[in-house]
Amino acid sequence: MASEVVKGRRPRPGHPRKGPAATGPTAIGPAAVRDRAAAWFLVLPALLPILILSVGPLLYGIALAFTDAQSGRTRSTQWIGTLNFQDLWYDTLFWDSFRIGLLWAFGVTVPQFLLALGLALLLNQRLRLRWLARALAIIPWAMPEVVVGIMWRLVYHPDAGVLNETLRDLGLGDGRDWLTGLATALPAVILVGIWAGMPQTTVALLAGLQNTPHELHEAAALDGAGAWRRFRTVTWPAIRPIALAISALNLIWNFNAFALVYVLTSGGPGGRTRLPMLFAYEEAFRYGQFGYAAAMGCVMVAVISVLLACFLVGRIRGGGGER
């Protein structure tokens, strides 16, 4: 997961530059890639694997959603039209998991954003211990998600866990079994999700903060603007594009999350933390319902496209005055 944040931060490669109109589509490049053949030659080693192992399977996956493909069956796979989607429509378990997926995605992304913004603002100040906080804030990023899950299971452990022991010490009852309680399981995994994604969000926002012009702040302070006002009129407009981008990406990644919750609860108790990915994984690789699981994947893509579209609209609507 860590890898993906950076992508969101970089300028769009290949975006046409402003400047004098070029004579041909490739005229601005240096000699090395001035002609098309050379460009294709350089691109091919990466393009072929991408087409064969990424774009191909994606299209194949969409096609599978319209078949009755199952694992380990001798009868050949048949086209069944939209039957999988019709079944999905009436599959209450799927819509439960869908609702849980959205709850989880927003439940992680929103508080995480606010917490990360607070931390980024603090780290942008000249405070002692700032280096320590920066170092610590990076740790969850480097950890395998499986280890993050294991670590929090140790924290949440009913007897040997630090959470319940702390509650006992504080006299706040005997503690409970957080991950297996029907009411506590989802909030418990959401907290882990928030923790695990803090670094990327914090670093992205910090990067935005460090690029806000100091002069503007000073000018605003001289004019007597209070902290909140300076945040609203100077800081926020400057970090808004980054904040929107990181939040959109976080929503998508969280909606597609798997490993963390698989390790923490495997979707239990009673499906209370069964995210869509866990559901589709079980359907495909435990019950062998490839076609049905592919249909779930398609529905997830559709939802993500809607999320992306909302983000793009927000960006276009608010982005005009800033640059």
Added chain:
Amino acid sequence: MSLPTGRAARAGQYLALLAYLVFLAFPFLWLLSTAFKPARELGSLHPTWIPDDPTLDNFRQAFDEQPLLQAAANSLIAAVSAALIAVTIATPMAYVMARHRGRLATAATGWVVVSQAFPFVLVIIPLFLVLKNLHLINSLWGLILVYVVWSLPFALWMLAGYVRAVPTELEEAAAVDGAGRVRTLVSVVAPLLAPGIVATALFAFITAWNEFFFALVLLKTPEKQTLPVVLTHFLGAEGVADLGPLAAAAFLATLPSLVLFAFIQRRITGGMTTGAVRG
């Protein structure tokens, strides 16, 4: 600079920072504490932060219980191969993405962005079927193929950024001096890109080392599985886990990526900063 100044405000800021430090650090410290606790202390109803009687038994037991060395070797092979192959094929394409303009570069960029939104199920089911036909299920080679493609969007994005940081004048100068295309690339651009290529490779390594979902689906037998998958075997049935060895193994599995990440962290956050300036 946007926060209030003054003594009370400063104190509040330190308090908030302290709260963040505790929140960020405590799970990790608890993992460490558990890893060094003897079984007797883990069974006690009142766990302590600092083990009374620290021991390395958990580490020994972890290696006895699960094939950790084999799993680490598998993870190492998969992550090193994937990282090397990925940067090797991504560097030329990233060069084109950064320097060329036209449909090819636009399409590549579009793919990099869109690939972020794939739910992996939609890709893994067909991949599973294809790899099965190629007899590459339960094989590290199948996993490496998947990891290469999976790390490409990130590698392309990062490398294209590094290419853009190389001034085109240098290449033009080399061309004027009569250097051919390949020579310009190899002797002028590549050396300047080297630090970026290394950082990208290390990051691809870390991502593959930490990856779980594809490994879970594609690797069936314990002797083929990578470290994250083998770690979940410690969890046993329904949470009946041997906590000490679990914590010890989890801690060990994190060390390589933690160490590497410490090295390249600045480059990554630095890259994000540059991205922010231009984006």
